Amino acid sequence: MKRWGIVRAGVAVVAGAGLVWGATEATGTADTTRHSDVRTASVDTTSDRVTELSLTCTGADLDGTVATASVPQSWAPTVPAGGTVRVAGSASGDLTLQHGAATDAKLPSSVAGRVIATGGLATGLVAGQLQVDTRTASRGLTVSNCATPARSGWFFGGGTEKGRVARLTLVNPAATPTTVDAAVIGSGGVDKTASVDGTVLAPGERKVLTLGDFGPDLAAAVVHVTASGAGVAASLTDVWMTGETPVGESTSSDAVSPAQDVVIPGVKATDAAPSVRLAVPGSDQAIVRVRAISTSGAVVADQVTTVSGGASTVVGLHGLAAGSYAVRVTADVPVVAAVMSRTGTSGTTDLSWATAAPDLTEPAGVALPAGVPAGSAQLMLAATRKGTAQVVTVAASGDSTTKTVAVPADHPVAVPVGDARAVWVRPIGKVSVHAAVTVTGHDSSGAFLATVPVQPVTLHQATSRLVPARG
Template sequence: MAPESLATSIDAMCPGDELSGIDGVEDTAVTGRVAAATGPQDLLPVPASGSGSAAVQDGSTTLAQLAGRPDAAGADLPGSGPVALRAVGTLAPAVVAAQEWLSTSADLRGLVTTPCRTAGSDLWLLGGGSGAGRQERLVLLNPGGNPVTADITVHGAQGQVGTPRTETVPPGGRVAVLLDAMAPDEAAPAVHVVADGGGLHATLTDTWLDGSTARGAETVVPAADPGTVQVVPAAVLGGGATLRVAAPGADEAVTSVTLLGRTGEVTTSADTVLTVPADGVGELTLPSVPAGTYTVLVRSDVPVVAGVVTRVGADSGPGDLGWAVSAAAVEEVAGTALPGTPGVTRTLHLVSTGGAVTAEVTVVVDGEPRTRTVSLLAGRPADVDLAGAGAVWVERGSGSGDLRGGVVSTVGEGAQALLSEVPLDPVEVSSPVSRAFPLP
């Protein structure tokens, strides 16, 4: 195994105002915040020595800077363009950022929380739907220093939909694409983005205006890489919720679905088997359960990706959408910054599958880290209240299970509630050290 050292450079991006930047489509301004945080020194396997810097930037303009550990900083979202998190030196390990906006206007309603992520080369995004007033915007983000080409395909119930599209994303920039032009009638789209010449981050913003009634908004980040086990760690159920599964391969997928609550597996008489066509997408209405946050476990005979959409609100009135996607297992440390949006309540939902595990959970409140140990039995999720926290960090402890987490954010209650769900992202703390020797 290659030796490890602390990460020395991090470049991550958030989309900024997702509802702007498409030629021929009217921009919609949103008012929100971006927050960044460095983790406590105790998260690092070895002490960090030397100098470092970390900042949130709008192009060449610095919006906020971080100065130490733990530290937090925030700023208003810029009017257009992406937001970048750049960190080097001692502040590069365990640094995170996220953006958030909230709207309750007549034509746009939703709480939208989006973590800033580093780049990947093969991304799957699940979100959106058909119908008048439903709109999906794909935002491609390039945190690197060279142009990157993105090949975009949309998949649906019958496989690939429409004609693939190619976009070039400039260094440090973004490109926004309206998916209605690619697959206007697809009821259950899944978007596949393959990057060439470097890495990209991508988000998919799902907004729904039904006539004159705002039904909700959410921005989705890429789901976990395709696998035969997919875990959506934190999905709010109890109203109308639907599982969406994409099978990115030449074989159809036969999947079984299990809901996990506080006491373990939820017993139900509803159909929990979903067959997904090869290269296509399938949906399953999830069983009716008491209102709360659950883990949705998907097992498949071939690799798949998965997400859950929750509808909030009465059929005849305004509401919101919450998209929860499958998350990667936490091998080392995971975390997220938590923007200080007034009125938002947040909860961390942790789950272990395949065995028991312990997790060290650190919430940072007013600059002070507070750590507790959470012991998780296999298939029995646990909640951690995030009241007052500007950041949360989870460090994997002992045990044989696969640890995952998600953060649920809400405003209000019942049919008037606004909802946003994000997976807890693994963050880079250390990186392999290359051992190269000159030739004689």
């Protein structure tokens, strides 16, 4: 027998590309909710398995690639061998994906991709999308997770510079309409002129909102997206041109939630200083400390600033040597934060937004599409308390490599992962880590850069029962 039900926050939780197992009393479809995130999955609770899972890729304005990856089989030994994966919106049909492996599919321009997994492949599936833009009018590498619908999330991008535009992409994967508000926050609070309220999306609809012509108060623009009903899958693309010279392009799809302790791994420093954007969602003033920590464990930048409630600001991380860093932001009230990096200060460059990485206590993963020119990737692990994590990388050939990595407190660890198609992280013992993958590449015009946080997958049954939803 099947019932429709809802598993509420604190009962069964999913974040990013993760997975929650079903409850104990019914077989049916469950909406799992944590703070802002909403995910629909079909759950066979008689066998404690999720039988169908869907993730939404917001798509891009050029043809791109969607990658999918299945959790290492040794991490989920009870999962059945069968299952299917397809990308709705792609012409690829069912994908050939083995347990513990990864594969790609092409996604046409201006199309949202809905990744649907059934059977054993619904357990621990992750997905990501890629676009390599080499046009003269815009240029850059974008790599982002295929996200869950959210009722609330914070996104970063755009600015007051000429030739800089933020594009907010919204997708409604649900069977009912949803209404979305996008509030643009600057140093003076919400800017009503730049904000867009009341955007209605029909079931399955994709819309792109251009947020441009930012005034001087929006040099530190942060976009708060809220949605009704089942929520919305969203991403923000930051495109920046100086005259005819591309500064870069970046897409972020992970809906950041406010916290008092924010860890942002995968920050790159070049001759262009990274910059931290902060916003305070509440009405109380925040005292915020921003630290940049090198892979040697040295705190190479340490600044304290005050931010008004409901407003945003920028903290520049000047004087950093070229290399990789984790940024830790702590405050006396919840804040949101992200870091922008550039590959250089002159000529054709690229930019990347590194967003807050979730606190991982369970297995986590990221799928990395192929197609980055001269591409290579690096995993960064960071922890506020010392811990150890198992890292599995899956190559295009399907071969996997496993290593155990010790992560000291406030001492980020960089792990080269080459051209891996999937990266998996599993904390060992009762510890937590934060993780992100930075992808680099280059062509004859210049360098490419993108950073994507590693998101959790949950492989164990939730301990609560499935509650029938009221009609």
